[in-house]
Amino acid sequence: PAFVAQHFAHGVTTEAIAHAPMMTYDRKDRLQEQWLQRQGLASRQSPPKHFVPSNDGFVRGCEAGMGWGMHPRWLIQRQLGAGTLVELLPGTGMTMPLYWVHARSAQTSLERLTDCVMAAARQWLVPAEKA
Template sequence: MLDYAGLEALAAVLREGSFERAARRLHVTPSAVSQRIKQLEERVGQVLVLRGSPCTGTDAGRRLCLHLEQVQLLENELRRANPDLLAGSSGAPAPTLKLAVNADSLSTWFMDAMAAFTAGGNELLDLRIDDQEHTGERLREGEVIAAVTATGAAIAGCNTWPLGTMSYVAAASPAFIVRHFAHGVTPAALARAPMMIYDRKDRLQERWLQAHGLATRAQPPRHALPSNFGYVRACEVGMGWGMHPTALIANQLAEGTLVALLPNAPLDVPLYWAHPRSAQQSLTRLTQCVMAAARHCLEAPPGAT
């Protein structure tokens, strides 16, 4: 039997980043938190916390926290369905689910999924924003309990569902296009024109260039701006061209403040929902909310009816 008081201390340290903040959250002393984690580490025979600023978890530590989240979810569902059965635990804190999602999904369809899920229960959400090519890694490492990812390949120990396709368009302001592409959107012109990227992990622009035969050996100048609103505004005011979810900039395209670099040249990115098989029962309602929201915004996956 695992020591759940120790697991709660471990989860608090990893969530808060320090023993002191974890102690305040748990209403105990830092020494009590340290003692609980020490006893847990002795019981499992492994180091679970890497002391530092902030404190981080080892692989084993993160996976134990994931187990605790699943247990708390199951208990929470049981409590809601059978209030008399667990009447003595009515003061138990609401479980917190750590999810990984890409910024473009969060700015378009995923907010609807969160709204539907939180409206139907008391669970809390803790989101980690990352590139869709990297969210699957957070799931593999046990940092999150579920993720929106571009990885269709099987993730060990996880179930994966196709959500649909997010369509992107390469766009810039009309003035930017006149200034940089007066003689056409060519590889030579693109090698000189400033390009917007979200962060160093963002490869959408490169994928679009390659998909449409526009890639060159020369690296174009680039601005990095990790804010979806700021990214769109930067393109509107002429800082550079960038890849945008079509659903996110529909108004700008209709009003002409942003213009596609090439007509009918989208980049379609398939998205998937993944979580550990062991968490399937406890995440059923969240998965239903995610799938429903995706159906309203994303292009249906192949074979869907």
């Protein structure tokens, strides 16, 4: 909340976004840029970035006010409820497809792991037809 008050006191605008530090998982992470485009907030000026290739570190960095970033809602539900994290623009989340990919040559040896991943996905993720 303090980060939002400091960087977005006059609203989430293209200019404010261009200057507010942004968290990214790694150099391939484009979720934040995709969200900015969908909100009409993309700018030619790239905001300062912090690369944090750790799920827990990424969340904790945002809680500490290092920057803003995209998180799976289920991962930060507790922080949203406690008010230690807030949405920049409430109700503007994104649905992203996830895929489980592995080499066919390893299919037999990964069968149990694949079953566990699929069971967890059914429990925690929204099916594509409902997204």
